[in-house]
Amino acid sequence: MPNSVVIGLSAVVVAIREGEAVVLTVRPRGPEFKGQQVQGLPFGPFDPAGHRTFELALRAFVTEQTRFNLGYVEQLYTFGDKGRDAPLADMGEGPGDGASRVISVGYLALAPAALERHTPDSDWQPWSRFFPWEDWREGRPSALGPIEEALRRWADGDAQRLSRARLMFALDGATWNEERVLERYELLYEAGLAHEAARDRGEHPLDQPERLKAALGEPMISDHRRILATALSRLRGKLKYRPVVFELMPEAFTLSALQRAVEAIVGAPLHKQNFRRALERAELVQGLGRLETDTGGRPAELFRFRREALRARPVSGLTIPLVRD
C-alpha cells in the first residue's frame, strides 16, 4: 500500500535535424525487455526540499543527463493513474519497490536546430521510430496496414470499438486528424497492441508477427511513450495557433527549411505557395537579403523570425495548408 507520493518530471525535447523531427532520449541503466535496449525520455525526481519550481528542476537534470540546455519549455500534463508503470521505478531513488505512488509530470521543450552535444547515454531519435503510423509525408504510411488488421481483430464486430478505430486511424475513408496522436496511442494501448500494455499487466512481451511488431513502433520505458504522444499532439495543435516552429529554427533559415520543419512535425506535406503566402500575410518573417547557396538548385533567400510581430498584435500560428492527395 503506497502512502507517500513521489513526483517524476519527464521532458520531451524536440529539435529539427536535417529536416527530421527528433527527440532527445536516454538509455536507462538496465534494459527492461529481454534482448532489446529500451529508450526513455530524460527524467528525474522532483525534490520538494531543494527545487523551487518544476521548471527549474527539469532544466537542471536535463542539462545534467544530456549536457543540453533547454530553451522554450511548457508543461504538458500530469499523469497519476495507478498501474501505468511510472518513472523512477527502476531508479532506486524513492523507497523503491512500489511503496510510494509515482506521479508523472510531462514537459515539452523545443530546441533550436543547432546544438549537437550530448552524453554517450543520450541520443536524438526521429519520433517516427516510436510512432511509425504518424508520418504521412510520403502518403499513407505502410505501418497502417498491419495496424488496421490487428484493430479489426480486436474490434471483432463490436460497433463501439470499430467506430473508434475507424475515426482514429482513418479507416474506411475517414479523414486523418493529425492532432490525435495521444488518442491513437491510447487506443493501441487499450487494444493490448502497444508493447507497454502487456508489460504493465506484468505479462510476457507480446508474441506478434514481425510485420505488426515493426508497425507498432519501439516501446519506451515507463509511461514515456504516452508522454511523447501527448507532446506530439500538443505541438501539432499549437503550431496552428501560435508561431512555435520558430523556436526550432536557427537564427537564419530558408523558407523551404521552415516548411520542411513544419511538415516533419505535422507529418504531412504542405502546399508550397500557400504556405509562403500565409507567412507573408502574417508578417512573421523578414528576408535578410543573404542567400543560402548549397541548396542543390537555385540559391534560397535566408529569413529571420520577426519576434517583434509577437508584441504588436495577438498573433496566431501558421495556417497549415495541407495538400490533398
Add this chain to the structure above:
Amino acid sequence: MPNSVVIGLSAVVVAIREGEAVVLTVRPRGPEFKGQQVQGLPFGPFDPAGHRTFELALRAFVTEQTRFNLGYVEQLYTFGDKGRDAPLADMGEGPGDGASRVISVGYLALAPAALERHTPDSDWQPWSRFFPWEDWREGRPSALGPIEEALRRWADGDAQRLSRARLMFALDGATWNEERVLERYELLYEAGLAHEAARDRGEHPLDQPERLKAALGEPMISDHRRILATALSRLRGKLKYRPVVFELMPEAFTLSALQRAVEAIVGAPLHKQNFRRALERAELVQGLGRLETDTGGRPAELFRFRREALRARPVSGLTIPLVRD
C-alpha cells in the same frame, strides 16, 4: 525543510445561470483575511493509497463537498512553485505546519445549466466578482480605470513593464485579447496589486483606495484565483476550436440563450446573424420545431446539440464573431 509531497486537487466547476457564467465556490472553515469571508474552489487532498486516478478523486470530493456531480472534466495545470500559498495549508490534512510541500493540480469541469443543489457551504458565484476587468459585454469595464492608473504607477517609466501592461490590458489603443486571463492576473500579482501577493509574502492586507480595491476583484484562498484564471483562459481558447459550450447548455435551448452563454464566457458581445450563420454552416445544432414562449418577445425555436456531428468529421469550435464597437 519539507521533504514530502502532498497533492491537492482543485476544481473550477463552471455553469451558466440566468445567462451568467458562474463558478462553484466553497466557504472554507476559517477566514484568512480579517473581517472578510474569503472564498475557495472545491478542493481536497489526493490519497495515493486509495485513489486510482486524479479524476476519480476529484469527482468524489466535489460531490461530497457540494452534492454536485461533475460531467465534462479536463485537467488544467499542475502548480508546484514554492511560495504561492497552496491548498490544504489550513486543512490539517498533511503533516500540517508547512512541513510538506503541496503540489496543486487544477481541473476544469463544465456543468449543464440545470442542477441547483448544493450544500449551505457551497455557492455559485459569477466570475466577474473575481475578475471584474474581464467582462467587456457592456463595453470597456470601468474596473480598468483604476487598474490602468495603478499599473502605470508600478511601471514608472520601466519600458518592459509598461509594454507588458499595455499589451495585456489593452492600454494606449492596444487590442484586448480575451484569452490572456491568466497572464493578466499574473501581471497584477507580480505588480503586487492582487491581494494574494501581499498575503503570500506574509505582509499585511494591502491598504488600497476603495475604488482600486473593488476594481481588483475578490481574492480567493490559496492559489485558487490563479487556477480560476487558468480555467477561464483555457475555456475561452477552447471554445474556438472545440464545441464545448454545449456541455453547459440544457438539452433544449434557444439560439439566443446559446449566444448569451458564449458571450458570458468570452466576456464580449457577439454579432447575432454571423453567430447563427456559423452555427448553421457547421451543422452543430438542429431545430426541434418546439418553441420557447416566455422570451419576452416573439417566441424562439428550441434547438438541440447534434452530438452526431462530433463523430462525423474533425469538428472545430465556434467562430466567435465579435462585434467591434
Add this chain to the structure above:
DNA sequence: TCAAAAGTGTTATCCTTACACCCATGT
C-alpha cells in the same frame, strides 16, 4: 399599438485553395 426579442436577406471584402509557370544555380 408598441416594445421586445426572434429571425432573415444581401453585399463587399478577405482568405483559402488550386492551378501553372518562370528563375537561378551546379553539374
Add this chain to the structure above:
DNA sequence: ACATGGGTGTAAGGATAACACTTTTGA
C-alpha cells in the same frame, strides 16, 4: 542543356463582417 530546388501570378470559391429589415408574440 538540364536537373534541381527556389520563387511568383492569378482566378474561383467560400467564409466573414457589416449593413438594415421583417416577423411574432405579450403587455
